[in-house]
Amino acid sequence: MSDNVVLDKFKDKCTLLDNGSIMIHFGDWESISQFIYDSGFDYLMCITSYDLESDDKLGLAYNFYSTLEKKYLEIRIEFDDKEEIFSVANLYRTADWHEREAYDLMGISFKGHPDLKRILLPDDWEGHPLRKDWEEPEYYNGMPVPKDKSYWE
Amino acid sequence: MGTNLLSEYVNNIIYGIRTFLTGMGLTFKHFKNKKDLVATLQYPNEKWPIPERNIGFNEEDYNVIRSRLHVDIDDCIGCLQCEKACPVDCIKIDTLKPPKGSDYDCGKTSHDTQKKMIVPRFTIDMSECMYCDLCVHPCPEECIYMVGGPNEPKHEIDYEFSQYERHGLIFEFATSTEQDILDIGGETYLKERNEKAERRQKGEKLEGIVDSDASGTGNTEEPEKAKHKDPLLEIFNIVPDKAARGIAKKAIVFGKRSGFDFIKMSDEVESRITASGKTSSEMSTAIENLKNYKPIISDDVPSDDTKQVTGESEDKKGTQVSEPKSFGFNIKSLDFITDKMVRGIAKKTFMKCKRSKLDVNATIDAIITDLDANSKLDNETKETLLSFKTNNDTPSDPSLEENIKEDSVKEQTDVLFDIKLLNDIEDKMTRGSAKKIYMAGKRANKSSSEVVDDILNELSDKLDDKTKELIGGLK
């Protein structure tokens, strides 16, 4: 089945989800990402990070596109929040900023990223706000954070 | 080669001059024909024509111009649809229902819908409005809309309402007088409203914000204080389970606010953890650690509280300091209430009690009664509130009654069918009326069949066969 090269090659390592995306284990990501890059998926469209509240896990969804064969591919990884994920920023330069964003907002750390630091939030920000267990701080740089609008008339 | 370069050089210059002349010719054409080509308007003297559309019952005829929001308050039935639709919460509506059995007439809308309540407050903060038009569509009576355009005979075009103060952009549409509110039996509402206005007059707008803004010296130390808390929370970092950790940390924070010591705190943690079924070996070690935790930071805990006190305005300072008991229970302790509305009510009551310098137990009692009055109290909330009491008083009688009452309410809902089932009715108007009857029935403790009969009787002329069948099936 040539429709999905990744599934053919790493049969035992991936599971096909019902929306057509492939779920893999984060440990295999290094080899699989290299394979994906080599097999013509040259365009990394998007990296989405998400927080699986119920399972106490974080997730990443990679959307690839092949400009030559005009095919799409979605890879998903779900893992505990302590894990370091292999960074594809050296294969796909666009992943640089996407991974920084995932780190900034979701707190996913990437192994081998050239410059993993915050991108959208200020450097002195604490916490990763897109996590479900994130709570608004009471102070930011000594300023109280207004939370209640009950003074609003 | 040489000639190529030279011809390229010359061609470049010629091409350059040619395009320069083209461009200059074009700009000169515009310069010459300035009268015909001017595209701007002299704004205050001339204005853009406003595209026309009519306001009407048909959704296609809605006036689409996004300018200032306007409410025909006489038509408002207080359904709160627009308040719910607003993504930025810039609409605030209060409603008051006439008490059961009263013959107060709330009037009728221009669409002949009988109003069931009066709207003593309908405030729109246009400084927050983002002109998305989402509130206009759901209104069943079409009484909220953007003014301007073809509405001009009704309301003048109003997209120029700039103000010098932000307060000037808050528009109050409600017209109910105090007499109206009193007539309808809203003494408590009026009292609260006046108190709120009074507080606003005094400048205590910032109630409910974390307590620090007043004293300048406190501010610099505040973040440090937040950091000092960390070691206590870090104990639980050994626990791998994220959710369990979260629960534990919340319990600790809760315990701190309530002024527990470490043993009590760890008990609290343990109980919460077991309740959620997240026990693990790491967790139990962490709890043990917490029990044995005797850091210097414990000195910080009282100092925290004094700091909080300095945060209060000065006139309260003395009394607060003289009543150390109340530190265990402050406004933050109410944060455990998850429901936003309930929390708001509880906090209001708390502040009220604080002003009248009641002690903790009285405050908690007051909160419980207030929540009861609004029928927002569930058992869990009450228990937690009671646990705040310094001396473990037996719960007062009224609350016991509440328990019974609440149970009875629960039974009712079991008997009655779900209101959502009425959503299958296609006609909007009929659905509304049916739901109203349903609610009336619910209040009067009627059973399903009684309610269905009521609906069928009252709406018999409006219902088609299909709907009748549908409602009949609900028995």
Add this chain to the structure above:
Amino acid sequence: MYKILDKSIIGADEMVLNMGPQHPSTHGVLRLKIITDGEIVSHIEPIIGYLHRCFEKHCENLSYEQIVPFTDRCDYLAAMHMGHAYSIAVEKLLDVELPERVEYIRVIVAELQRIASHLIAIGAFGLDVGAITPFTWTLRDRERILDLFEQLSGARLLYNYIWPGGLAHDLPPGFVDKTIEFLDYFEPQITEYNDLLTGNKIFIERTADVGVMPKEVAINYGVSGPSLRASGVDYDLRKTDPYSIYDKFDFNVPVGDGRMGTVGDCWDRYYVRVLEMEESVKILRQALKSIPKGDVHSAMPKKIRPKKGEVYSRYESARGDVGFYIRSDGKNIPTRVKMRSPAYCNLSVLNEISAGWMISDVITVLGSLDIVLGEIDR
């Protein structure tokens, strides 16, 4: 052998130059940390986030309908595209079939919006290289489109017009005629821009061969939209993966051909936008001719409450691929909305293609990428 700029002899140091956040040509509140050696730029680090409004966090607290006005505010120069992209994603999640008329109206407003956005892009690009008059001319024509949109939705910039499952309103009476009138007016204007700016020798000198973005670099950096097509990649979602009803229309996808210099230079990026406006006019003429009758509200769900699941949908906006990744857990509030913003990826290539050029060229390259900071920072 002989170096003029031998730093060991001269002892020249590099200078760090902060361009922005307050700078006339950073197109918003973007800060560029530029390391320069005299006029020559050796490294650029874009620092973003000054306009971060927690869009994605907001979405986790708002119902699906309420998110639409927030998407408008992401790319405020192409608000229709954002609403359209988001609506397509939600419709995919809900699996609704749209009436024909809705799709036609959506295509019409999207193409009008593309013209409006490209007008700003080319005008502002002219402004970046110092030509001020084209900017006012393009703004003048954009106002006409905004007039049309005002009739349509009541707002001039942030429309909240395309809703999941339908549209806020049907077309106002006379809209089709007015649009055709506008197109008749607009087509000669493109020639005027070409005469004034596109063909101007100074403009060509400034933009041709500057900031060349080779095909491989563009793809590797995830550049999309006109900037990618200028590098010679024939990738337009309206053709390669047609959404809505774009497969019904006959139009070309302009790609950069290096007419004035190298493929993928700033001039190509500019000119692809000019050509795309012409293609949009073509699509509009076809769509306006064959717009069917119907009810635009018929497919609109009463309450948007998708099943548990997730969707990634792509959309070709004026700036490139907008992707919406939406996860639903069955509530009326999404658990996660991620927006793949095209300008975010387009900006990341800036260092790669403009290092080694002069400060003036950094401005040119930045202008040719056509970024909108509202969308980058979200």
Add this chain to the structure above:
Amino acid sequence: MTSIVDYLLNLLSFIEIDASLLLIFVILIPGIGLFLVMTVNAMVAVYMERKISAFMQDRLGPMEVGLFGFKGGKKFWGGIGQTIADAIKLLLKEDIVPNDADKKLMLLAPFVIFIGAFLTWIAIPLSENLVVSDFNIGIFYIIAMSSVGVIGIILAGWSSNNKWSLYGAMRAAAQIISYEIPIGLSLLLVVMVTGSLNLGDIVQWQADHRWFIVHSPFTFIAFFIYFISVLAETNRTPFDIPEAESELVAGWMTEYSGFKWAIFFLSEYANMLIVSIVASVVFLGGWLSPLTLFNIGIPDNWMFLDGPILGFFWVLIKAIFLIFVMMWFRWTFPRLRVDQLMYLCWKVFIPFALANLFFVSIWELIF
């Protein structure tokens, strides 16, 4: 040809005071006059620029501050008072000096630039006898004095302690000094033909022969080289690199505001008028009426067109036309890059100007 100073000295010679004291008194009068000319020029030119740019961009420009109020319910001469209002605003504005700036130099810079422009004015003839001081090395003096301003620009850029200012100043210095050469070469050509550095003599030569712009193809080219080079000299688009708005914010003027900035503005527009007047005097026949351009025998009753009063008028008309062209350029063209600007100067204008010089001497030998 007499100058204003000579005339006044003669006129006031009956006052019996020391000659040097009298001179000081006498030069004050044209000095104040020149200052007024510069101020009025800046106001008119700003108004002109605003209106021209507006009309070319399909706008109306300033319309609100009418000098003559309302007439018939409509604004009459709308916008003509706008520059006056702006001038008042600029004079009343707070004078902001950055903390780390070199305050003395920063104060000095605008005055250096102003003095450069002001001193140039002394040798500018507005009509046959309407010149403050009639040098016999007029052109040389003008070229020399107009480069004084670059010192002020460098001072302004350095003392502001701002990187944009520094960039602007360095670009300005490089550009202005480079473009001195084509300007000098194209004026040298005229000097070579007429054999005099005196502007009066040059105009007289044109009256005797014909205007320089139509004298020979080479002088025609020289005029264009001169005109385009002075665009660069006065930092006008397409050569406004030193203050490139979209790149360097405002170049060397970034940190200036209020009165000091107004002086920059004044000097800039004064420089524009100076180079236009020089161009019209040297190449376009100065105070000669355009009728002499075509060598039509002027009937006697039309001879008043060449009188000294109308001579002033003709100089001004020609200069204002050139200023209009400068503005026309500005609102049509994009801006060059700094290396392209240098390319244009060293690889196009200077070779052409040198070749011109060579060919025109051959031309003069033949004809």
